[in-house]
Amino acid sequence: MNNNVIIIGGGPCGLEASAQLHQMGYNVILVEREPQLGGHLAKWDRLFPEGIKAKEVLDQLIANINGVKYFLNTEVKSINQLDKEYNVILSNGITILATAVLMASGFDLFPAEKKEEYGYGIYDKVITNADLENYFNTGKDRRITAAPKRIGFVHCVGSRDEKAGNRYCSKVCCATAVKQACEAKEAFPDAEVFCFYMDLRMFGRGYEDLYLRAQKEYGVRFIRGRVSEVAEDINSQLIVKAEDTLSGKPIKVTLDLLVLMAGMTNCQAGVKVANMLSLKKDDDGFFTCKDSILHLQQSDKKGIFYAGACTGPKTLPDTLHEARAAAIAIHNYFKERK
Amino acid sequence: MANFGYSLTKSSRIDLNNRNIEKWNRLVELEPDVLKCMACGSCTASCTAGKFTKTSLRSAILYLQNGQEKEALEYIQSCLLCGKCFMVCPRAINTRHLLLSISKIYSNR
Numbered sequence: 122m123n124n125n126v127i128i129i130g131g132g133p134c135g136l137e138a139s140a141q142l143h144q145m146g147y148n149v150i151l152v153e154r155e156p157q158l159g160g161h162l163a164k165w166d167r168l169f170p171e172g173i174k175a176k177e178v179l180d181q182l183i184a185n186i187n188g189v190k191y192f193l194n195t196e197v198k199s200i201n202q203l204d205k206e207y208n209v210i211l212s213n214g215i216t217i218l219a220t221a222v223l224m225a226s227g228f229d230l231f232p233a234e235k236k237e238e239y240g241y242g243i244y245d246k247v248i249t250n251a252d253l254e255n256y257f258n259t260g261k262d263r264r265i266t267a268a269p270k271r272i273g274f275v276h277c278v279g280s281r282d283e284k285a286g287n288r289y290c291s292k293v294c295c296a297t298a299v300k301q302a303c304e305a306k307e308a309f310p311d312a313e314v315f316c317f318y319m320d321l322r323m324f325g326r327g328y329e330d331l332y333l334r335a336q337k338e339y340g341v342r343f344i345r346g347r348v349s350e351v352a353e354d355i356n357s358q359l360i361v362k363a364e365d366t367l368s369g370k371p372i373k374v375t376l377d378l379l380v381l382m383a384g385m386t387n388c389q390a391g392v393k394v395a396n397m398l399s400l401k402k403d404d405d406g407f408f409t410c411k412d413s414i415l416h417l418q419q420s421d422k423k424g425i426f427y428a429g430a431c432t433g434p435k436t437l438p439d440t441l442h443e444a445r446a447a448a449i450a451i452h453n454y455f456k457e458r459k
Numbered sequence: 460m461a462n463f464g465y466s467l468t469k470s471s472r473i474d475l476n477n478r479n480i481e482k483w484n485r486l487v488e489l490e491p492d493v494l495k496c497m498a499c500g501s502c503t504a505s506c507t508a509g510k511f512t513k514t515s516l517r518s519a520i521l522y523l524q525n526g527q528e529k530e531a532l533e534y535i536q537s538c539l540l541c542g543k544c545f546m547v548c549p550r551a552i553n554t555r556h557l558l559l560s561i562s563k564i565y566s567n568r
């Protein structure tokens with residue numbers, strides 16, 4: 122039996138799992154389809170709840186894989202189950218026989234243009250959570266010109282929405298919205314900032330404090346109601362309509378910038394690989410774990426493991442826990458087979 | 460005015476563009492804790508006056524935020540300043556003090 126573990130996806134999940142398995146003495150091969158490691162984390166600026174720099178976290182995760190073989194710009198071309206192992210052919214021509222495969226393929230952001238009524242890609246002043254992170258990171262976005270005077274955040278874009286095909290909650294976007302609302306207020310101190318939410322899901326340690334800070338220190342106004350439609354006026358300002366459900370009245374406001382909190386969907390590139398193995402997916406499009414309490418890292422196929430957002434929306438710490446749990450699950454799998 | 464047999468109802472839509480928040484800003488200065496309200500409704504639920512009158516501190520805060528002064532004051536005009544809402548507010552807002560400050564800033568009496 123060979124000592125090879127192939128990890129699909131070089132985001133935080135794949136990086137952490139690589140580092141752990143490498144330390145345990147396994148021969149790890151990490152495959153990333155993009156030209157750099159880090160996945161979405163490489164494009165993010167700061168992380169909730171405290172606002173730790175994404176780059177610092179990523180640099181540490183990359184430093185930890187010290188010695189792991191990884192391939193960038195590389196996809197899985199084919200993957201076959203043999204008698205005791207998997208035969209994996211990569212797009213760079215390399216073939217690997219691996220005893221275990223870890224799917225760390227992560228998520229895609231919901232394509233916000235699909236919610237046409239919000240006008241992403243149609244109106245100039247509508248951006249996404251990812252666009253705003255990129256702006257905070259680089260200081261550049263052609264849509265943010267003069268300092269906006271009124272900024273709105275729309276929660277649950279492409280989540281909790283059967284028409285968008287996603288009934289589930291994406292878990293991280295409430296905390297992201299509240300974090301970004303505070304940061305927007307820091308960047309544009311004269312701006313009024315509004316968050317349009319249905320429920321605020323501030324479940325983690327320090328998240329409620331973040332919410333309180335947003336209210337008390339930053340004066341962010343939380344309006345309970347889903348934005349129903351957005352229109353653009355002749356000054357390319359945005360007219361936003363919602364219900365203030367706490368007073369039961371329709372509400373209208375004109376904004377200079379609207380940020381859509383795009384949710385998480387299963388990564389399509391990961392799904393492509395999973396389909397080669399006929400791995401199961403739930404109704405929500407994420408992969409089906411062997412069971413949902415005791416065996417979150419196992420798939421229904423021997424030797425195929427899951428970690429991170431490919432089995433549903435997760436925070437970064439959740440994902441890192443799962444990466445470590447997967448390393449242990451894989452280690453136990455090797456032991457059982459000896 | 461000629462009577463056409465019908466009349467137009469004033470729009471009940473809240474327009475956040477044109478709200479006058481000058482007084483609200485003064486209130487925030489005096490009572491920064493008002494920003495902490497998370498609209499839980501505990502104050503309204505245990506209000507002494509609320510059983511008999513339209514009294515709701517939660518609603519008053521909301522309407523003030525929306526710049527609807529008149530409506531807001533209707534929600535607290537029967538307040539007895541008993542302070543029961545202070546005891547139940549989970550965000551520890553000194554609601555009694557807040558109520559006094561609201562009437563100081565907003566009432567024209």
Ligand code: SF4
Pocket residue numbers: 276277278280281289290291292293294295296320321322382384
């Ligand atoms: S975390 Fe918040 S914004 Fe995201 S889908 Fe859930 S409720 Fe909506």
Ligand code: SF4
Pocket residue numbers: 502505506507508509514515516537538539540541542543544545554555558
């Ligand atoms: S102080 Fe006023 S608002 Fe508060 S419980 Fe007493 S009567 Fe109700």
Ligand code: SF4
Pocket residue numbers: 495496497498499500501502503516517547548549550551552554
């Ligand atoms: S009890 Fe406190 S937090 Fe709850 S609605 Fe009343 S003032 Fe707001």
